[in-house]
Amino acid sequence: MAYLEHILYLDYNSTTPIDSRVLDAILPFLKDNFANPSSTHHFGQSINEKVKQAREQIANFINAEPNELIFTSGATEAINIAIKGVSESYSNKGKHIITVSTEHKAVLDTSKDLERKGFEVTYLPVQPTGLINLTELQKAIRPDTVLVSVMYVNNETGVIQPIKEISKLAHEKGALFMTDATQAVGKIEIDVVDLGIDLLCFSGHKMYAPKGIGVLYLRNKTKLTPQMHGGGHEQGLRSGTLNVPGIIALAKACEIASEEMALNQRNISALRDKLETELLKLPNTALNGDSENKIYNTTNICFKGQDANVLIGRMKNIAVSNGSACSSAVVEPSHVLKAMGLSDDEAFASLRFSLGKYNSIEDIETVISKIKELTQPNFKYA
Secondary structure (H helix, E strand, O other), X not given: OHHHOOOEEOEOOOOOOOOHHHHHHHHHHHOOOOOOOOOOOHHHHHHHHHHHHHHHHHHHHOOOOHXXXXXXXXXXXXXXXXXXXXXXXXXXXXXXXXXXXXXXXXXXXXXXXXXXXXXXXXXXXXXXXXOOOHHHHHHHOOOOEEEEXXXXXXXXXXXXXXXXXXXXHHHHOOOEEEEEXXXXXXXXXXXXXXXXXXXXXXXXXXXXXOOOOEEEEEOOOOOOOOOOOOOOOHHHOOOOOOOHHHHHHHHHHHHHHHHXXXXXXXXXXXXXXHHHXXXXXXXOEEEOOOOOOEOOOEEEEEEOOOXXXXXXXXXXXXXXXXXXXXXXXXXXXXXXXXXXXXXXXXXXXXXXXXXXXXXXXXXXXXXXXHHHHHHOOOOOOO
């Protein structure tokens, strides 16, 4: 792809390039097919039919019903709508929520907001592998617990939580189960019925669709108090003119993912394994996260004694992530790695490599060579 010719991009968990086939699918809806699908005239209704077809295609991709999907601007909005909406709807049952200390900030910050409004939130710890302890979860669920929210695949380490077992524990005690599946949808097969998921959130830009489109799956009969008002769109649960190009794009991305998932998994996992194996041969390195229960495109490695920000700055044409949060010029160590037991220094020395379908073996060999060069003891920065 032209925009990847001059950079080795290993930051696919952050965002993905748009697949050219997805771009081709949405161009007509950016030009000629521009009508508002809520309009009553024939032009608007013709676009509405396209939206209905796309909704059905996306729903089928996760084995949901079309009316169980709420289109949003992305996973962050979907998460906010889900957690706040469910908590408000079921507040008569209780005001207790359970989540995990390694969740994305969209979940953690939303939970903190609810705490300020009188809700109680239990933040489950994780083991050094990044996995939760199911016994601890079981003990934490109370009669007044309304929601258990656990991320499917961690965005920093790639660790996969045992979602089916977690949902079963939640349901056995009368709680709803939600998962932020942003890093899972499009990479692995997801069946919301088989997994027992009540609410699921994901974004298009993590699976080769554009930014600005997301989905909240809401199992039928699950109550949700609207958080946005003004027009009654999406069954009154998320008002606002639909992002038609984004919806069309997401449907096409789901179609492509369904066709190519097995191929992508085979190719990308081979590249990831080579990268991980070679980098872990370097002295003073350690893998962050479980070595088996993780998504096939991600590895997070600690280069002890190094500064990840310096390493990133020295790799001018290589895009990787350090997992740190930068805000108002204050750099903090990754809350995910800290929750797994790493020290501040170890967290600051860690790099996340997340691969995608446009990576090649030449990319991986170049990155390995560059990391080896930068981390050798006698390396002198220019």
